[in-house]
Amino acid sequence: MNVFKGFRQQLLAVLGEMAGAGELPGGLDTSRVAVEPPREAAHGDVSTNAAMVLAGQAKANPRQLAPKIAERLKALPGVTGVEVAGPGFLNLRFTPEFWQAQIAVILRAGLAYGDSDAGGGLPVNVEYVSANPTGPLHAAHARGAVVGDALANLLEKAGFAVTREYYINDAGAQVDVLGRSAYLRYREALGESIGEIPAGLYPGEYLKEVGQVLAARDGRRWLEALESEWLPAVRDFAIDAIMVGIKEDLTALGVGIQVFSSERALVAAGAVRAAFDTLTARGLIYEGVLEPPKGKVPDDWEPRPQTLFRATQFGDDVDRPLRKSDGSWTYFANDIAYHLDKYRRGARVLIDVWGADHGGYIKRMQAATTAITEGGAALDVKICQLVHLMDNGVPVKMSKRAGTFVTLRDVIERVGADVVRFIMLTRRNDQTLEFDFAKVTEQSKDNPVFYVQYCHARCRSVLRHAGEPDAEMLAAEAPLDRLSSPEELELIRLLAGWPRLVEAAAEAHEAHRVAFFLYDLAAGFHALWNRGKDDTTLRFLVEGDPGLSRARLALVKAVATVIASGLRVIGVAPVEELRS
RNA sequence: GGCCCCAUAGCUCAGCCGGAUAGAGCACGCGCCUUCUAAGCGCGGGGUCGCAGGUUCGAGUCCUGCUGGGGUCGCCA
Known part of the structure; x- marks a missing residue:
């Protein structure tokens, strides 16, 4: 409570x-x-x-x-x-008794302390990562993955019914490029010399294996075929292979996405057509010519009739096209159908986690969500700013063209998933974030991951020394009234703030607050610990005073419990001890 | 040029639905210290919350305009 x-x-x-x-x-x-x-x-x-x-x-x-x-x-x-x-x-x-009693509440609740029914079981869909299936996840994807995943955990703790989802953009021109790139590697695998990868195709080494496996499966079957024949097969094969890798990377990061939705499947099922017809029936579609953009007009701008959605009726700046000139759907049209699909599957709050470069897309998507669900679902978009990868203060250079980008897998193998997850939440999602390989693994007070983990490790150390007292026993038998110093009561107040923080952070859709809370709590605990250095009567285990020791053990166990409860939201495992 | 985000201590950043004297870390200054776990600890100085208006009993927080930085800008996803 x-x-x-x-x-x-x-x-x-x-x-x-x-x-x-x-x-x-x-x-x-x-x-x-x-x-x-x-x-x-x-x-x-x-x-x-x-x-x-x-x-x-x-x-x-x-x-x-x-x-x-x-x-x-x-x-x-x-x-x-x-x-x-x-x-x-x-x-x-x-009264002090009121606060002291909170310790027993925490100990009895365990990791469930802070669980809330504030969400009332409202279905929430959190869509995140959703990287194009054209290559492995790279470092920049880590932020969205963690922000989305931690937010999903947080919402669950706050009593929402959460669906974790990934939208596979497997319908556009980019996956055709993937198919052609993989085809080249397939021919290479069958002994052809392919030379330099042509501009416009993906040069990444990761496609070599895809080509080899395809060659092993299908042999020379596609060599003499027309592109219209081999492209769908090779493309789908490549997408599946890439998605297998992406899912492995997500698992390695501890990201538990449950639903993978295919854009192409949605289109094939007629969902876009249906959404379009619905909007048409509501009078929200028209053929028209957009005004040229205000201010600087592109050189090649010319008035053209287009099939437009009346986004301006729902707060967007201009109406938005739903069809390309060849008659196929725009990405936006597909996305409308997709958001309707999420709503149809029950979600009443939709949260999308996007990269900063998609900021200009928010208004239209919110407009479309309101229109297509007739206000039945609200869309919140969390924008993740850039992550600047550094190594001891030196920027890590990345180039997709040269194929020298750092993969998510590289980062995880170098510093560990827990470090990646924690650091990604040490800034608001809309602030740029610096990720320095040297700093995030350093064992110092400057490193928030270490600082929080060290707090937990210290708690565990004390508890081990004391022979692992049982939580229920401490809750029932510890003389909590002996936790009477201002510092101890202050620490209890911090602990008792955890349920409130969960609710507020969940309501604001801001998981980073959990990381900041844990840092503050760790600071409070470390300060108390340090007081025991000078004055042995302030240590947790007090020689000759089993009652006081027991009361303080209850406090220590409560701290460990709340730290662990918070780390669980972030998706980080609390450690028993720290080794160098 | 239109739209969106950002601007808080020297630096990096928090700041809840508008609430009381705006916080933390780093850096800086002074003092202490050899460890129940191994990051040393304690104290202190440092602010026109970008600028100018407005709403309010009350504004870092909401509104308008401006300045500076980033992103984006009719069928790329």
Whole structure:
């Protein structure tokens, strides 16, 4: 249970009593009443703006209303003090017993601590990675993969019904290029000298193996065939081979995508046609000529009639074409059908994780989602900014043309999946991120992965020393009232903030907050640990005082539990110890 | 030129649905220290939240305009 949410319920009950007693008018709108931890410790344990928010409705002055609410709040169990401060804030303090009891709550919940029903089982579809199946995943894909996967975990913890999905763009011209590139490697595998890979085809070495396996399977069957005959077969073979590799890479990164949707299958099933007909029936399709773009007009611009979707009716800047001049669907048209498909399969919140270069596509996709689902589903798009790969401060050069890009697999093998996952969440998704091979593996305070893992390892070390006390035993028997120092109580407050953070981060669709929370929690624990250096009575295991030791063990185990619970959301395994 | 994102301490970045005296790490300065786990620890200085208006009891947060950086710009996915 979220401490703050719980208190808010009590507060609302009090306000209800006051309405009953005639101290407040009935039917108050309490939606803006907030209960939150104050930034300043001097402002107590929780703070509420209730008096300020309700003053207008009650036709009262906040400073006059606040004391009346305060009187009743003082009577609540666990509340030790209520103050009116500033423009009308109500600052409350809870008894130490209230906070100490949270330790038992954490220990009994275990890794499930922070689980919430805030999502109410609402179906959410998170689509991420969705890299073109034309080559292996490279380093840049890691960010989207982690952001999407951690967000999915977070939403699940917050009580949403999550589907993790990957959209395979296997319908466009690019996969034909893949097919031709693979065909060349196939001929090479059968002994032909193919020379330099022509411009416009994929030069990557990874296609050699595809060509060899194809040659082994089909022999010389396609050598004399027309392209119209071999292309579909070779292309599909290559796509399947590439996707096998991509799935292996995702598994290596711990990314658990459940649904892989094929764009081509969608088109073949007539889904695009159906979506198009639906939009047409709703009067949202027309043949028209777009205005030239404002400002700089492309050299080759000329007015052309096109089949357009009325995206401007749903907040986009211009209407968008759905057909190419050869009559086939645009990528956008396919994407509309795809988003409708996700909605039809039940999703009511759609989240797409895209690269920064697709930012200009957001408005139209949101417009289309609103239109095609008639407002039944909302689309949120998370844009992932660039990752700058560095090695000890030196930028790692990558060139697709020269085939020198760093693959995701390379990165994982070099630093480990856990490090990749954690570091990718140490910035907001819309900020660029620096990934330095040297720094992310260094065992120092500068490295947040290490800092958080070290916290867990220290906890585990203490618990091992103490003979692995059982969580239930600690919850039931530890004299938690002995956790009475300001530092210990402060650490408990941090721990008790985890459920609230889960809910807030899930609502905002921001998994990076989990990484920042873990860092703060680790800092709080390390500070407490360090106090034991100078003063042995502040150590967790206190010689000759088994009761105190047991209480502190309960705290340590609670810290380890919350760290592990948070790392699980990020998809990182907590470590037992650190070795160099 | 249109649209989108960004701008917070010297540097890298947090900042919740608008809330009280804007935070952390690094760097810098001073002091301490040889370890229940092995990253040393503690304290301190440092801010016109890009600029100018507006809304509000209250703005880093919302709105408008401007400046600077990035992305994108009619059938590439």
